[in-house]
Amino acid sequence: MLNSKDYKLFDLISIPFKIVPAQTIATIFYMLLDSLVPAYQTLVIAFFINTATDIFNNRADFSEIYMPIGLIMAYLIVTHLFPSIMQIIETAGRNKLNVILKKEIVLKRARLEYKHIENNETWELVHRVCEDPVGFFMNGFNNVLSGINLLIGTISLLIIVMSSTFITGIVIMLVSIPLFYIAMKTGKENYTIGLEAQKIKRKYTYLADILSNRDYAEERSLFGYSPAISERYDKLYEKSYKIEKKIQIKSFINLKSGSIVALLIGIVIVGLLLPSLNKGELSIGLFISLVTAIFSLVQRMSWQLSYTMQQHARVKEYLKDFSEFSKLSEKENADDVPADVDNFMFHSLEFKSVSFKYPGAERNVLDKCSFKLLNGKNYAFVGENGAGKTTIIKLLVGMYDEYEGDILINDKNLRDYSFAELKGLISVVYQNFSKYALTVKDNIRLGNILKHDEEKINRIISDMNLVGMIRELEFGVDTYIGKVKKNSKDISEGQWQRLAISRLLYSSSKINILDEPTAALDPLEESRLYEMFRDINLNRFTIYITHRLGAAKISDEILVVSEGHIAEQGSHEQLMQYKDGIYQNMFESQKSWYEAESKVHNV
Numbered sequence: 001m002l003n004s005k006d007y008k009l010f011d012l013i014s015i016p017f018k019i020v021p022a023q024t025i026a027t028i029f030y031m032l033l034d035s036l037v038p039a040y041q042t043l044v045i046a047f048f049i050n051t052a053t054d055i056f057n058n059r060a061d062f063s064e065i066y067m068p069i070g071l072i073m074a075y076l077i078v079t080h081l082f083p084s085i086m087q088i089i090e091t092a093g094r095n096k097l098n099v100i101l102k103k104e105i106v107l108k109r110a111r112l113e114y115k116h117i118e119n120n121e122t123w124e125l126v127h128r129v130c131e132d133p134v135g136f137f138m139n140g141f142n143n144v145l146s147g148i149n150l151l152i153g154t155i156s157l158l159i160i161v162m163s164s165t166f167i168t169g170i171v172i173m174l175v176s177i178p179l180f181y182i183a184m185k186t187g188k189e190n191y192t193i194g195l196e197a198q199k200i201k202r203k204y205t206y207l208a209d210i211l212s213n214r215d216y217a218e219e220r221s222l223f224g225y226s227p228a229i230s231e232r233y234d235k236l237y238e239k240s241y242k243i244e245k246k247i248q249i250k251s252f253i254n255l256k257s258g259s260i261v262a263l264l265i266g267i268v269i270v271g272l273l274l275p276s277l278n279k280g281e282l283s284i285g286l287f288i289s290l291v292t293a294i295f296s297l298v299q300r301m302s303w304q305l306s307y308t309m310q311q312h313a314r315v316k317e318y319l320k321d322f323s324e325f326s327k328l329s330e331k332e333n334a335d336d337v338p339a340d341v342d343n344f345m346f347h348s349l350e351f352k353s354v355s356f357k358y359p360g361a362e363r364n365v366l367d368k369c370s371f372k373l374l375n376g377k378n379y380a381f382v383g384e385n386g387a388g389k390t391t392i393i394k395l396l397v398g399m400y401d402e403y404e405g406d407i408l409i410n411d412k413n414l415r416d417y418s419f420a421e422l423k424g425l426i427s428v429v430y431q432n433f434s435k436y437a438l439t440v441k442d443n444i445r446l447g448n449i450l451k452h453d454e455e456k457i458n459r460i461i462s463d464m465n466l467v468g469m470i471r472e473l474e475f476g477v478d479t480y481i482g483k484v485k486k487n488s489k490d491i492s493e494g495q496w497q498r499l500a501i502s503r504l505l506y507s508s509s510k511i512n513i514l515d516e517p518t519a520a521l522d523p524l525e526e527s528r529l530y531e532m533f534r535d536i537n538l539n540r541f542t543i544y545i546t547h548r549l550g551a552a553k554i555s556d557e558i559l560v561v562s563e564g565h566i567a568e569q570g571s572h573e574q575l576m577q578y579k580d581g582i583y584q585n586m587f588e589s590q591k592s593w594y595e596a597e598s599k600v601h602n603v
């Protein structure tokens with residue numbers, strides 16, 4: 001249903017029509033009925049007044065009054081009963097629309113190519129679109145209908161006037177044009193100023209989050225930055241408040257001046273109708289009811305039109321964003337579950353002269369990068385921050401495929417593997433690994449959703465030294481962790497890390513990668529965790545990524561990444577032989593981190 005295309009106002013009606021046809025038809029039907037109410041009201045009141053005057057002047061029988069009274073009663077019933085019924089219908093429609101439309105949007109978001117997630121501009125667009133899509137669609141839908149409603153209401157009244165006195169109808173149309181114009185202009189203006197206020201609001205909401213959210217609590221008290229942030233918050237709040245006040249005052253002035261103009265127009269119209277009444281072109285009943293209807297219509301136009309135009313500008317902006325979002329490229333088969341790779345015999349992974357630059361960037365991040373890794377060994381990629389280590393992994397897992405050169409797994413091109421196969425084959429624990437507010441067990445099980453192996457989970461828990469932590473939890477492995485649920489228990493950063501690594505261990509992947517998930521630990525702790533991981537994971541091909549060499553020493557082979565390619569490769573001992581080599585220099589400068597440890601061991 002969510003196609004890549006330019007979404008237009010018409011889609012605001014056609015999409016709800018596809019999802020909730022009955023409710024959409026009912027709403028449109030009601031809108032049409034409601035738009036004819038002013039004309040109907042005018043005609044039946046005129047009918048009633050004319051009949052009543054005829055009875056009063058003995059030109060008609062009393063029983064003739066029943067008909068206009070009946071029509072007025074019908075009008076009263078419809079205008080009082082229908083809105084409540086419509087509200088019920090609309091709520092049901094909104095709920096269904098919510099479920100279906102939101103699901104489509106969430107799926108689209110999940111299928112987006114990774115480059116859109118890393119690109120700030122597109123990611124902001126995604127945020128804007130996903131914030132409240134259903135609200136926008138409903139709002140847009142109602143706005144289009146209320147515009148049509150206003151138009152039909154006005155035209156039908158004009159037809160009534162014109163059918164009695166054509167010239168007066170034309171004059172009324174001409175005097176109403178400025179009113180339309182003013183309303184449209186102020187509507188757009190208000191929207192533009194409102195955008196500015198929105199931007200500022202977003203900024204101060206973020207500051208408010210820093211001041212109150214518990215994720216910032218430690219640093220808040222450590223650095224004592226609250227007063228400074230608070231001052232900035234106050235300034236922004238004040239600025240946005242001033243803008244909003246300006247909009248409100250402007251709207252108020254527009255409304256009031258609009259009402260005065262409307263009143264004047266009303267008086268002019270009444271003046272214009274008087275000669276027709278005199279000449280007998282208009283009955284007294286029609287004159288009185290027309291005057292009432294015209295006053296209320298012009299009054300309504302003076303505020304509703306401006307509001308409708310303001311909303312219209314908002315909805316149009318949203319549709320532009322929505323169209324752009326719908327056209328963002330998707331990763332093929334992105335939502336496939338990992339393939340079962342139990343029978344896959346991995347033997348080699350090779351990069352052959354791979355060059356890559358990030359979309360929109362000028363410089364190659366990887367530059368003719370070549371290496372070959374074999375099963376049965378552990379490898380470490382080391383190098384300064386920004387050398388390109390993580391980028392190698394991003395290409396390997398298929399996040400980007402606009403690279404030059406070839407990546408081969410078992411001598412078969414990476415591009416010839418399905419995304420599901422790659423997901424099954426490769427597991428990564430990233431530096432910013434995810435913390436799921438689920439149970440301990442589910443945090444591990446997410447590593448392989450195809451299988452449920454209780455025994456394996458227990459083994460991993462024991463290997464990863466998590467038994468002690470779990471013993472302290474009220475419901476053991478079934479305790480919810482994190483900060484989301486009321487009864488859930490938060491655990492330490494190190495414990496989250498162990499859980500993330502457990503997830504990798506639980507997967508059946510053949511290529512396991514630890515991309516500095518331990519960056520938050522000190523160098524010694526990192527080495528210990530990597531050693532523990534190596535001991536548990538002896539038979540699995542593993543790549544460690546680190547800029548700290550203590551952890552690299554445990555690998556069979558080390559690859560030094562520098563300026564986007566492999567500058568040195570070999571065992572620790574071999575690399576230490578290169579006089580003035582990158583590895584040797586790095587090792588010398590980091591040696592002191594590990595010396596304390598060896599002293600402790602030597603005692």
Ligand code: ADP
Pocket residue numbers: 118119358359361365383384385386387388389390391392
């Ligand atoms: P490492 O893992 O060795 O620290 P990365 O592979 O993360 O290095 O980054 C290599 C280079 O690519 C850095 O200069 C970094 O700024 C740049 N880079 C990383 N991600 C992106 C991105 N999404 N868009 C543009 N440049 C990026």
